[in-house]
Amino acid sequence: MKDYFKLEITAESKNEAFARATVASFSLALSPTLEEIGDVKTATSEAVTNAVVHAYRGGEGIIEIIGEIDAKENSLTVTVADFGCGIEDVERALEPFYTTKQDDERSGMGFTIIDTFTDEMQVSSTLGAGTTVKFKKVFKKC
């Protein structure tokens, strides 16, 4: 059985720091470098922010975060799921600088950052049902 954790948080921006710290702590089992910890924290923050800001639009909701370690591969897979409004056009949402909230000073770089900072990223979404962002980080063995 793969080592994992499952965490549920209310969709509030103040919980983002808690979510990324939890994922970072869990990853310590894989002896990550400081840079790798930063990458995992950043990617987690982007996925959780997406749920808070876009899926629930600042309203109430639950975010589920699952972390899973593959000891053989020395990798961590993180899944961030919400049950919010869903993304209309996922392909478009993945484009750098694309945002549906231009007036709101969003950079539109969230998914680009996850993609750049991790080794694999998948985004699946169903309108009205929710979005799941999954990313995998392989830690270099020293």
Next chain:
Amino acid sequence: MKAEYSFENGEITVFLHGDLDEYGAGKIKDEIDQTISSHPARAFVFDMKDVAFVDSTGLGFLLGRYKKLRAKRAELLVKNVNPQVDKVFKTSGVYSFVPKID
């Protein structure tokens, strides 16, 4: 998130403390915008020595302040950027708008 200010030779340095994410940026935005609109300056320098973390919301925050300052013909600069923050800034290309100084 907190901010402290120092004024010198037409330059305003804003010392930021805390994580610049959705929560942190939301806390500090109005206060900094008030300082921008009430204090004419040649440049604003965000000193990020005490900012341990930035994500794309922090980027949006930075670009938002850049636009406000540009409208007033003032510059925005950043300094003392930690490695995690630096990586996010580099990935997004933000340094071409908001240069990093020593």
